[in-house]
Amino acid sequence: MNDALQDWIAEARWFGGKGRDWSLTGTRRVGELPDAPEGLRVAIELAEVTYSSPPSDDAAGDDAGSAGDTDLYQLPLAYYSEPQERLEHAQVGEWDDEDFGHVHVYDALHDKQAMALWLRAFAAPPTSTARGVLDFHSLPGHDLDLEAHSTLFSGEQSNSSVAFGEDALMKVFRKVTPGVNPDIAIHQVLTEAGSTHVAALYGWLDLVDEETNTTIQLAMLQQFLRTASDGWDLALASVRNLFAEADLHADEVGGDFAGEAARLGTALAEVHADLAQHFPVEHRDAAAVGDLAAAMEGRLDAALDVVPDLAPFATGLRETFGRLRELDGIEVQQVHGDLHLGQTLRTARGWKIVDFEGEPAKPLAERLRPDSVWRDVAGMIRSFDYAPRVVALTGGGLEPGAEADQRDYRAAEWSARNRAAFLDAYTAERGEELGAAASRLLDAYLADKVVYEAVYEARNRPGWISIPLAALGEAK
Ligand SMILES: Nc1ncnc2c1ncn2[C@@H]1O[C@H](COP(=O)(O)OP(=O)(O)O)[C@@H](O)[C@H]1O
Ligand SMILES: O=P(O)(O)O[C@H]1O[C@H](CO)[C@@H](O[C@H]2O[C@H](CO)[C@@H](O)[C@H](O)[C@H]2O)[C@H](O)[C@H]1O
DSSP states (O other): OOHHHHHHHHHOTTOTTTTSOEEEEEEEEEEEOSSOOTTEEEEEEEEEEEESSOOSOOOTTOOOOOTTOEEEEEEEEEEESSOOGGGGGGEEEEEEETTTEEEEEEEGGGOHHHHHHHHHHHHSOOSOOSSSEEEEEEOTTOOOOTTOOEEEOOSOOSSEEEEETTTEEEEEOSEEOBBOOHHHHHHHHHHHTTOSSSOOEEEEEEEEETTTTEEEEEEEEEEOOTTOEEHHHHHHHHHHHHHHTTTSOGGGSTTOOHHHHHHHHHHHHHHHHHHHHHSOOEEEEHHHHHHHHHHHHHHHHHHHHHOGGGGGGHHHHHHHHHGGGGOSEEEEBOOOSSOOGGGEEEETTEEEEOOTTOOTTSOHHHHHSOBOHHHHHHHHHHHHHHHHHHHHHTTOOOOTTOOHHHHHHHHHHHHHHHHHHHHHHHHHHHTOOOOHHHHHHHHHHHHHHHHHHHHHHHHHOGGGTHHHHHHHHHHO
């Protein structure tokens, strides 16, 4: 196998197999972009990664699989006959290619020349492409700016996003699976329903894979919310303002977030209503709710192996999950599935919610399964708990002379204030009170999310493991 390609995948921030033993067991060229200039070929490869060991554990929502499992990753590559100095930072390697001869290979997403081919293909879908069938779809109602230059986003992402000028944003899905991509399906439905809470979908790219007789959704093109502010950043700024004025209450400080939290609650309720109208709403009977409780208990069992510090909270958590068994049944529908403040963008025209892919580590079938709306509500509420704790942990904004316990008091006040504003607005928009059954469900989803976070932090940000543990300690 191609060692350069394997090394490059291993280092990529979107590669989800880090920390496991794996190897590149195959690459398949599934499509070539038409109309490349002389000296350049641009192709999409599917790389098959095979794991040689099971994951070290199997905890809380992390479906890393077992030995022998494979994942497919999408690699758009630019093949140049001559080296490209301007693309040195995006170099994959240099080798003899069966079709293209001796080539200098670069990550195509960094290359403005290569990305222009994608944009043109969306604007005027080619009838066929060399190898495989790359099927470019465009929704009516938006003329793409074909002069726009591409810029690759640099954030920590599980996929790769490329902005085209100020006009459009293309998200290239990295780990791909045959079948419907929920991000595309949900954006399409919400765009066509006229929702004001998502970035409008402009188009998407399917691979009609003749070898396996399946369709794989490769990329999504949507409205670029260029001037939007990230909800997480806004929340942190609000907390810092509060900490800098330790004598004042959250509602007395400039930058109070409660109005935004309420608008977020309304936006989420509107999105849930649109999703309920356009995707199936199902009833889960008491037995199915028992299965939900059992799944949460199972995730806790697995999490205890990874985070032994969860042990003192296990009995209380089991009681919270067990109380689900007293419910007669619940309604489920299409939801976001992985909602937190980092998935929200504040624009001049209100809040937008992004990334409807669900938890990327979960298998596709699970991500498409209807779930309770309270999963999304719980996700946001956990974010309101995280924000002040993160500011405190990272030493943010404590006024000289202020006591840490005063700051902790303020932190709890900030979380409670925004949780209440969000929840009140959410239930008001749905036209219902938070009844006993909903409250029980919300508590269970909150507990399930904290358990998930303990594992997530242990694996990814051990310095932050105190955040979910402290939340559990205070709830005890
Ligand atoms: N339409 C958009 N306009 C501007 N920024 C966006 C848009 N959609 C997402 N983003 C930002 O791009 C980043 C990655 O988006 P996301 O959909 O969460 O990708 P991933 O699936 O890789 O996690 C986030 O910081 C998000 O705020
Ligand atoms: O954005 P992703 O879909 O990859 O979600 C994962 O990473 C999130 C962190 O970026 C993580 O969220 C947790 O930390 C957030 C602050 O960084 C906080 O706002 C969330 O409430 C908290 O759950 C998320 O759990 C994980 O799935």
